[in-house]
Amino acid sequence: MNPTASPRRDARRNHERLLAEARTLFSERGIDAPLDELASRAGVGAGTVYRHFANRDALIRELYDTAVAELHDFAPEILGAETGWRSIELWLERLGSWVAESPYLPAVMRRVAELDPGHQPGAEFADVIDGIVERAKEEGALRADVTAVDISVLVDMLGSVGQYGGAYLPYWRRQLTVVLDGLRARPDLTPLPGDGQAFGEFHDMSHAKGPRSAPRD
Missing domain, CATH: 1.10.357.10 (Tetracycline Repressor, domain 2)
Known part of the structure; x- marks a missing residue:
């Protein structure tokens, strides 16, 4: 069993969730909407957002x-x-x-x-x-x-x-x-x-x- 498989799947899942929620958030509030709100909608911490997207x-x-x-x-x-x-x-x-x-x-x-x-x-x-x-x-x-x-x-x-x-x-x-x-x-x-x-x-x-x-x- 590969011990890194599950974390990688989780990371990919978080990445896709962030993109999906960003589409919805930006559609509703514009592309300068707070990224803290993106984190909240995606159910992740703010640090997770910046691990996936530098800015x-x-x-x-x-x-x-x-x-x-x-x-x-x-x-x-x-x-x-x-x-x-x-x-x-x-x-x-x-x-x-x-x-x-x-x-x-x-x-x-x-x-x-x-x-x-x-x-x-x-x-x-x-x-x-x-x-x-x-x-x-x-x-x-x-x-x-x-x-x-x-x-x-x-x-x-x-x-x-x-x-x-x-x-x-x-x-x-x-x-x-x-x-x-x-x-x-x-x-x-x-x-x-x-x-x-x-x-x-x-x-x-x-x-x-x-x-x-x-x-x-």
């Missing part, structure tokens, strides 16, 4: 990197869809729901952009969404003037219902349906005005959106 920024960075890993988890289903249009539907449905259920994410994204502007793992999805958009256009299913950035902005718009604290989540598919109908190719469309934004500009903008967070201690 608040380390916790926020892990939440960010975990979110990027979750994006990768969506990829097989979205990219494996039978049509490009179905990929568009799944992209908006899965990511829109994910953002709506994770209202702490915008603040986490802003903080990481402040801490490490060069850390941009989310930019790797640019080619993925570009490919999905082009495939749906070639099928004649997606309107020809829509860009990958338009789809990304729509994810943010759908996800913004999370600001209501979950009260609107049972109804958010109404907005998803409106959005999908607006994206479908048909002869009587009103052309979109101007050129779309470049993905790099959108990435930087999305990581800086919203009010600035309060100064840290």
